[in-house]
Amino acid sequence: MIKILELFGGIGAPRKALINLGVDHKAIDYVEIKENRVRAYNALYDHRHKPQNIVGWNLKPDILVHGSPCQDNSVAQYSSHTAKENKKRGAEEGSGTRSSLMHETVKIVRTMGEWKPRAVIWENVVGVLEKQAVGSFNDYLLNLSNMGYTNSFQVLDAREFGIPQARERVFCVSTLDGNPFDFNKLRKRKMRSIEEFLENNVTDPRYLINVPSMLNKIEEFNPVKPTDSYKRRLGVIDEFCWTITERQDRCPNAGIIRAADKPEYRYLTEREVWRLMGFDDDDFDLMLNEFPMKKGLRNATLYALAGNSIVVPVLEAIFEVLLAEDFIEQPNDLRSLPNGQLELIC
Template sequence: MNYKFIDLFAGIGGFRQGFEALGCECLFSSEIDIHARQMYCENFGELPLGDITQIDENQISNHDILLAGFPCQPFSIAGEKKGFEDTRGTLFFDIARILKAKEPKVVVLENVKHFKNHDGGKTLRVILDTLNELGYATNWEVLNAKDFGVPQNRERTIIVGSLNGVKFDFNKLEKKSPVRIVDILEKDGKFDYLEEGEYTLIENPKRQPSGLIFCGYRNKNIRTKGTRENTQHLSRVHKQPNRIYDANGTHPTIASQESAGRYFIYHEGRVRKLTMMECFRLMGFGDDFKLIGSKANLYNRIGNSIVVPMVEAIAKEIKVQILNAQNKKEFIP
């Protein structure tokens, strides 16, 4: 069955790539950032429409699945819960009004890990209440990219809702064996190495439960006292940029700013930056994905994207658990 979906807050198309890999068809896309729109167009052959708040829901074709990686915003809740009306004035309201008008069978929402605690948990509660009010049975989970075949410790909150009353079972998602940074590195290329005097390595670095092996720091002094027993720590350890990670471990979350380009890896006795292609591989994009724009824009785009193999796993189970179980006559031809 060729299920139809729409791609809201589309970014560079991570959601789209994952669902298209499972045979689904995109009918509509929206993204406000011009650089992301240009890159989306370069890879998918269509320019997403812009500001979702200015798009009439009647412009959108009927569809089976709504996908949205939306920004996190607080809701102004005073007194009694109003459900759908509580979301007015936020970008989630635009998702909700489209759901109300088009009634897709499935909605998939993505946000950062700490979204579940945003505004004391009120944000998540209002969204779940609104989806329930619109007829969707909901479930949510925090998923980590490293469980889906990419060597990046990147956690994201995923919400899945269905109109047929089925609560999506995240436990059935197909997990993959852990991979290491070294498994996605380019074999040949012009690499940006640091000179030996530009960094300091830690003796006997320990693998963290997340899979990270923090092994050094650029141009900072080591201090031996820290919170982890038997592990050397570095001054200003909270500063993620300029850390060095062993290529035999996983990579930390790629941030959505240019400073992410200052992450370094230790590989084959030398320290270097990841290439831009390697950064996109950490998100599960193939080497045929076209990269356009400045480095600053590319780091921003990749840092705001969703991990493609994780999307594929979600899409596969949505088809099995929800869509394939319904009467095929109910779907968009």
């Protein structure tokens, strides 16, 4: 049985990935301070967790997965006039920014003493590689290296793993056995059609774009000029959507849908964004029970929960390599196939 610890656990994308792979596992704890995310996790996985802070945590998992808050590492944050101080400090240890919590994970591993997780997985926005934040990222890598870990990181795009969403994230995998994690062994998948993820005949007026300030930003009405310094337009989704974030009713967003029979445009629905993060409709139905829709309104909570998660198929590919390459002990009933996939022994 694989034991995992989820820090900044969100809606439990690592759990969902292991479930999809059929891997026998146990979540020895889940640490998340946001109340809505804890409620969602409990509903999805039938737990009774309460919001809690990661500071000072001390448990012994096989795999530790953390995705510390990314806002202070984003390019948009650095470009904001109200973020000058965060721009200077980035995610530095002790800086007090949300992204500095990545260093709390280092402290947690350090306090474990001689025993340590076999693998530590960290996910964040590509902004951690920008000059304002890369120093802190390098500190994170150095601290893990000093504790015996071998670090590997790469920018992965959800489109490479079957999901039609242009979502690039940095994934760092740190292992204890001295052999670097080989991202070249990840099993890539052909990007599926966006039509598989969209609902049919969405006519509910709550999803219709009718605010003038948003209509004026639709790219088909106001094409981006070559002189525009930053693309702040609403693009119509064709083969894939753009990065799903906490909100869809702002510009830019993950993209909009053009109605087939009339010159109207709509937002992605809550169910669609959950599908585009790798969750299935049964998961979403559980969320609807926990966070019901209100008449005539879109559900901001369901959008935010999805936008803050990790794309599940990307984690599946990482777990497959970790297990197949013996970075962590495999369950007795799991074996690796020649094509790199995992198979349960019945």
